[in-house]
Amino acid sequence: MLKNKGALGLVVEYGSDTSDDDVPGPRVSTKRTHKSDDELSDSERHYNKKDKMLPVPQVFRELSSDQHTDDPALHDDRIRSFAHVRGNWASYAYIPFENIDGVVDLVECIINKLAGKIPLKQTDDFHISLSKTVILKYHWIPTFVESIKSRIELSRKFLVIFDGLKIYCNEERTRTFIGLQIGSGYDSLLRIVEIVDKCLEEFSLATFYKDPSFHMSIAWCVGDFENELKSILPELNQKFSELTEAYTQEYWYIFVQSIYFKTGNKLFQFNLT
Template structure:
């Protein structure tokens, strides 16, 4: 494989993880013979360019926040590390779209630059780092530990403000009204799975929520003021739209690790 080809393979890395494996380069070890009138072998080898490509010491990947809306990574970008988390999906509906429209209008008035998620979910673990060879045993451990859980319903409630541990992003999210006890039991099972792989467990006394929008930096006070006004509008929306817009019927949970997605059906 040429040096250019090897670099092209490395450039296929996408997102926070990759399924690509670095393939080895086979080098010919045939002995060269020369006749008396040929140029000496060592002279010819002196003219060969030395490739500047070392698989044992890959270049450090420099994080560029401008490529992902100013967000900073919580952990270094390293080949072979797979960002992994377990969650419950929430499908956007008419009620949620109307709420997002109200949030957008209010944030413009308050001059708060919010960005909105394309997909919505309720986290059951932190985002942890998993090595590629541990994916299959980790997924099997989850499947075994949650196999006894039944389907259940989560009712949504008002808006609340959250901030990440690094205080680099502030979030506006929907709290839950019912389903806390079942969610807590799920988290305890998943914490057991994480512990087996020496991975960080979920937050103590978690506040389960579905993040809707976010902004850079610590904007807690601004967003709390915004949330107080928006909760009055949310109450009106909850009366205007049917209950189906404001609950989740949890039939499965998911684990995303890199670009792999695993589904676990509940009883």
């Protein structure tokens, strides 16, 4: 029985036990001979090259390509505002809204009213934006997050109250939104935006809109339907007024205790004082 040995030891042992002298008959070497390239036939050269070329592992083939083809069908026909690039993380600051029952009822009424005319959909997550969606390099994230945290944690909690509906369209005119606009809490929101903007400027990123119209998007559609929706806005606001009477007050305001920052699949929460 062979003892456990390294590969080199086995080679040495094999070489010491077996030699050309052990083969009976004429002296014929049992060692494999190799032809030079000049001695090979065309077919031998072909197969010899195939043997030498190892396939590239799939993982490296995937890493070698930085191209990403966007498929709007995977995200409700929404169109990307910027190209996907590996290592770049879409990021934004916001305030979430959780008491959604009254808002969901309002959205259902609006969608039913416009069925067959404008293809509206309910917003996936109700929130108030505090920044544009910007691109952060992955290695910037820790520094950026610490910059926001150190500034925002000195800010006080505040109240935001909704007071009506308004129509919005994104800068590219590719999506139209129905939003609940802010009636109270504007100055407090503006102070938070100024803090976030300072952090963005440190990384030469786009700041928020000047004189922002703070709102919470509740429904949206692909395309520019701003004029069509504005024409029926009085009717939509009438429905909003009816529902504010049907639901208690807590369904129409946010007590802001934290600010959230989402970058890629990471979510950070910054508590106010």
